[in-house]
Every structure is written in structure tokens, then in C-alpha cells.
Amino acid sequence: MTGLPQGLLTPQILINLDILDRNIDRVAKNVAGKGLALRPHAKTHKMHEIAGRQLEAGAVGLTVATIGEALTFALHGVGDLFVAYPLWISDAQAKRIRELLSYVKLSLGTDSIAAVQQLARQLADKKDKLGLMIEIDSGHHRSGVLPDEALDVARAAREADLNVIGIFTFPGHSYAPGKPQEVTDQEQHALGEAARLLRADGFELKRISGGSTPTAELADNSLLTEVRPGVYVFGDAQQFELGRCQWENIALSVASTVISRHEGDAQNPRRIVLDAGSKILGSDRPGWATGFGRILENPDARISAISEHHATVLWPEGQPLPAYGEQLRVIPNHVCVAVNLVDQVSVVRDGEVIEHWDVAARGLNF
Secondary structure, eight states: OOOOOTTOOSSEEEEEHHHHHHHHHHHHHHHHHTTOEEOOBTTTTOOHHHHHHHHHTTOOOEEESSHHHHHHHHTTTOOEEEEEEEOOOOHHHHHHHHHHHTTSEEEEEEOOHHHHHHHHHHTGGGGGGEEEEEEBOSSSOSSSBOGGGHHHHHHHHHHTTOEEEEEEOOOGGGSSTTOHHHHHHHHHHHHHHHHHHHHHTTOOOSEEEEOOHHHHTTOOTTTOSEEOOOGGGTOOHHHHHTTSSOGGGOOEEEEEEEEEEEOOOSSSOOEEEESOOHHHHOOOOOTTOSSSEEETTBTTOEEEEEOSSOEEEEOOTTSOOOOTTOEEEEEESOHHHHHTTOSEEEEEETTEEEEEEEOTTTTOOO
């Protein structure tokens, strides 16, 4: 009835290979057509098979969140990596970065004079091999310096004989209804002001890097040189509700089984319960989201509550409740979290499982 592979143990993450490949190809062509480089964020998928597809489609390298992720992809042959995170380099991290530099071209994020000075102390013998990217706060107000503060950080790097190769931002506040274009403009303004100040002081910026999944395809090359979307490979319920992907673009779902059903009455909602809870879906739900995920077989259904091993799904009136044992596909709200909760995913084509891929960089938080 649902087109799911037969004999699945649930809950289980499924990836539709044809949709995955279409997503990778679509965004690669869109970005290249605008004269931008694509440096996808691999924290979304954490899989060698997907990284390989992205690079084959034209990505110039990968973005990662941690040194552990970087080492995993470096050891699998990825030659250009950017850790888009303001690292504080401890003795242990310095040792791992030295190992990493034997395999790849590496750039690191930073957002403070103190972190720059710490990096210079810890990696004095490797300074000529590192590229430094200064993070700019374009309105998300997480890490990053304001544009007029970037010059002080860049000067500290120059005094420490470190190579500032560019600036970057994460426009994470684009993850809200009606925000992507506004935030794209804010990204452009913040990076543009920082770039103006640094160039006036003699810094040559080889890379100006931006772009989340909601904003990457809205960007152009009037200032940016590259974008770093991650979620685009899969899509998720958040991106669908933001209008940044269509139903047919969603490549990842969680197969789950109906384990309880209730027709409801005046006091109780009409609902089913699935065997997929927060331990495979994650529990992210921004305030504007309509639920804890969506059901691929029924766009009108909503996940109203979630616990560790249960998802409560409000089922629309006038539509038959799914039967006990029926299997449905849940679209997680935040796909990056869901992938990091499993060791392996099942790859599907034409209703059959054709491969299993390891989530190679799972749990590598340092």
C-alpha cells in the first residue's frame, strides 16, 4: 500500500537513491550556474557514499563541524576540508590537526583574537599549511564577530604569521517562515562590510563563504565565492514547511509501524501511534513547525507528540486510520539529528533495499 520494501524491521532510516541523486545534481548545477563554488556541509549526512556523489557533482571540498569528522573524510580520500567552527586548539586537538594536515588542504574557522593566538601557539610549526577563515555574525547571534570587529581578529592573525584566506557566516536565522530572502540580504551586507574593511587593510580574501540550505540557492556571486548547504541532499519537514523543498524532493524518511490506533471521541483525538520516537527522529520542533515531523503517505497528518519510542500522529477526519502493523514513512523535522542517531541507513530504489551505508562520522563530536 505504501510502496515500502517488504520485511523491514522498524524504525529504520531509508534513503531514496534516485531522489538523493536528483537533489545533489540540482543544487550543484544551480550553484555552478551562478558562478559559485559548492562546499557542502557533511555534518548532515556523515556518509562517504554521499560525500563521493557531491564531489563527483562538482563540489570543491567539504565542510565539517569537528576535527573528528574531518579526519574521517580525509582518511577516505577527501582532499579539501573546512572546519566551519571557531575552534579552541588544545594540546590534543593540535596533535589531531597535525595528523589531518598530512592528508588534506585544511581551513579552520575562528572568531576571536584569543583563539587566533592560541592556534598560533599550538601549531607554530604548521602555520604555513593552515588557512584561517574569520566567522562573521550576520544576524544569527551564535558564534562570529560583527563585521566591524573582524579587522581586529584578522590583524591578530597577521601578527601571529597566520594566513587569513577568507571570511564566512552561517545565516541560521533563515530557518523561519518568510525569512530566507531577508536573511540572504543580511548575509550579503555583513560579509560585504567585513570584506571591505579587511581588503582596505591589505588582506586578500580568496574565499567569502555563506549559505545555509534555505539561502544557498538564493545567493549570487556578486560577493560570495562559495556556499555551504547541508540539508539539501535529503530535505526534511522543516525545509518543506519553509518552502525550500518540495514533497517530491524529500529523500530521507524513517520507516515505522502502526502499533496503536484510536478512532477518538469528543474528548480524545483521532490518532495512531508509530514505533518511531525521539531516539530515531530527534526531538527538534521550532515554534513555527506544525508538529514533530510529517508523514510521507499523508501530508495532512501531524505528529502531535513524541517520546523515546513513540510518535503520536493526529489523523485527518474522513480518512481511514491505518491498520495495525501498517508501515508508514516519517519525515523528521531536522534530518541532521536523525542521521546522527543511527549506525547505518538502508538505501532504496524502486521499492527495494539495494544497499546499506554506514554513518561513518556518527557521534564524532570532537
